[in-house]
Amino acid sequence: MAGPEGPAAQMEELALIRAIAAGDKTAFGSLYDRYAGTVMALCLRVLGDRAEAEEAVTDVFWQVWQQAGRFDLERGQPIAWLSTLARTRAIDRRRALARRRSLVVPEDDGAGSRTERLPSDADPHADAVGSEQGERVRRALSSLAPEQRRVVEMNFFGGLSHKDIAAELGEPLGTVKTRIRSGLARMKDVLSAAFEGGVAP
Amino acid sequence: MSCEQLRDVIVEVAAGTAGEPEARALTVHLAAGCPVCAARLAEAEAIAGQLPLALPPVAPSASVRTRLMERVAADPRVVVPFAAERARPKAPRSPWIPAAVAAGIAAALAGVAVYVPLARDRDALRAEMRRLDGDLRAASDTLRVLRSPAVQVVSLGGGEPQPGARGRIFWDRARGEWRFYAAELRPPGPGRTYELWLINDRNEKIPAGTFGVDARGEGELHVSLPDSAGTIVAAAVTDEPEGGVPQPTGSIQLVGAIQPVTGG
Numbered sequence: 001m002a003g004p005e006g007p008a009a010q011m012e013e014l015a016l017i018r019a020i021a022a023g024d025k026t027a028f029g030s031l032y033d034r035y036a037g038t039v040m041a042l043c044l045r046v047l048g049d050r051a052e053a054e055e056a057v058t059d060v061f062w063q064v065w066q067q068a069g070r071f072d073l074e075r076g077q078p079i080a081w082l083s084t085l086a087r088t089r090a091i092d093r094r095r096a097l098a099r100r101r102s103l104v105v106p107e108d109d110g111a112g113s114r115t116e117r118l119p120s121d122a123d124p125h126a127d128a129v130g131s132e133q134g135e136r137v138r139r140a141l142s143s144l145a146p147e148q149r150r151v152v153e154m155n156f157f158g159g160l161s162h163k164d165i166a167a168e169l170g171e172p173l174g175t176v177k178t179r180i181r182s183g184l185a186r187m188k189d190v191l192s193a194a195f196e197g198g199v200a201p
Numbered sequence: 202m203s204c205e206q207l208r209d210v211i212v213e214v215a216a217g218t219a220g221e222p223e224a225r226a227l228t229v230h231l232a233a234g235c236p237v238c239a240a241r242l243a244e245a246e247a248i249a250g251q252l253p254l255a256l257p258p259v260a261p262s263a264s265v266r267t268r269l270m271e272r273v274a275a276d277p278r279v280v281v282p283f284a285a286e287r288a289r290p291k292a293p294r295s296p297w298i299p300a301a302v303a304a305g306i307a308a309a310l311a312g313v314a315v316y317v318p319l320a321r322d323r324d325a326l327r328a329e330m331r332r333l334d335g336d337l338r339a340a341s342d343t344l345r346v347l348r349s350p351a352v353q354v355v356s357l358g359g360g361e362p363q364p365g366a367r368g369r370i371f372w373d374r375a376r377g378e379w380r381f382y383a384a385e386l387r388p389p390g391p392g393r394t395y396e397l398w399l400i401n402d403r404n405e406k407i408p409a410g411t412f413g414v415d416a417r418g419e420g421e422l423h424v425s426l427p428d429s430a431g432t433i434v435a436a437a438v439t440d441e442p443e444g445g446v447p448q449p450t451g452s453i454q455l456v457g458a459i460q461p462v463t464g465g
Binding site for chain 2: 011012014015018022025028029032033036037038039040041042044045053054057058061062065076077079080081082083084086087088091131133134137138140141155156157159160161162164177180181184187188191
């Protein structure tokens with residue numbers, strides 16, 4: 001399995017979370033500076049709207065401030081926790097928006113197609129900055145067949161359910177499920193291989 | 202739902218897109234203790250957790266940070282203790298070996314037999330039954346872990362300050378779970394606590410939580426480590442300031458090596 005920049009970085013991040021739990025505002029600022037861009041990118045994919053995404057980012061980090069004391073090792077890396085919070089907040093927000101919008105248009109219209117039209121969908125290398133771990137994940141994603149990567153991104157970045165993806169692409173549900181599963185299996189292999197290669201002498 | 206049917210549910214739960222009934226079905230299934238689905242979920246979540254790092258970061262407006270920092274500065278909240286600290290005061294069970302657990306269950310059942318004819322208070326009896334039922338479940342859960350072929354047992358011996366202390370770790374490799382039990386440890390001094398460290402093959406010491414001991418000198422910790430922690434080769438317990446520290450500073454109270462598993 002791929003790790004962050006080694007357990008040292010991971011421990012540093014855990015120390016950051018622990019400091020936030022103890023009420024350290026500077027530590028909170030550091031965590032924000034480190035991950036706000038990634039959380040924003042994810043929320044933007046789900047919501048397709050900057051103002052809405054910024055609201056979701058605010059919700060996510062406020063939750064981090066309030067619940068850092070409940071974070072424990074079981075949650076793995078802080079980025080995994082942030083990713084879960086970001087997906088949950090953004091998808092909830094989109095559902096609420098869809099409910100409001102459904103007063104005038106059919107429910108499934110909107111969010112999904114907007115997500116798909118975001119230009120950055122075309123190439124995750126477009127603005128390839130960031131950590132070693134980010135680079136590894138990008139490489140793993142690039143190793144997928146285009147039809148696998150498309151559905152994995154729609155599910156994990158766009159926050160679209162398998163059913164919504166099938167409807168969006170006009171593909172059978174079973175095909176979508178199989179592609180996502182095989183895509184994840186492939187990513188897992190590539191990530192573990194990258195990690196093992198990285199620590200080999 | 203079968204494990205096979207749950208495979209796609211696991212993916213959607215990790216992606217945050219699962220429907221309520223499917224997510225509940227998975228929770229029920231996992232609560233019943235399916236190690237296969239637990240491992241699959243852990244795997245899917247590990248990927249889901251780092252996938253967003255592949256996205257080119259998008260900076261939110263500066264006002265988002267400003268507003269958050271203002272809100273944080275104005276928050277007069279009470280500091281919540283760290284998760285591992287809160288988990289400490291567990292029922293003083295001593296699941297050292299299956300035999301001990303079995304003996305505990307037998308003793309508990311014998312207790313019921315004696316208690317029944319004497320009971321006048323039905324509610325108290327029911328409460329007692331519920332408690333025993335809970336104990337029995339906990340013991341069965343521990344037994345299940347101990348029986349699993351994927352569990353590796355690690356023994357820890359006392360360091361110089363407490364040569365009589367001992368510890369044991371049951372490492373469920375399939376689930377990445379570590380159950381640590383300590384015995385015959387002196388209570389840590391005032392303002393002090395014990396902290397568990399898992400040490401990987403690069404000699405990096407990963408903090409795995411703090412714990413205290415009860416009157417019998419027993420303490421326990423349940424830890425889940427991400428695969429990214431590397432190959433763990435040793436475990437140790439040190440004496441540290443309350444709240445724990447990110448790197449060990451105190452003397453070693455317990456220590457043990459972890460045998461490598463061939464092929465793993």
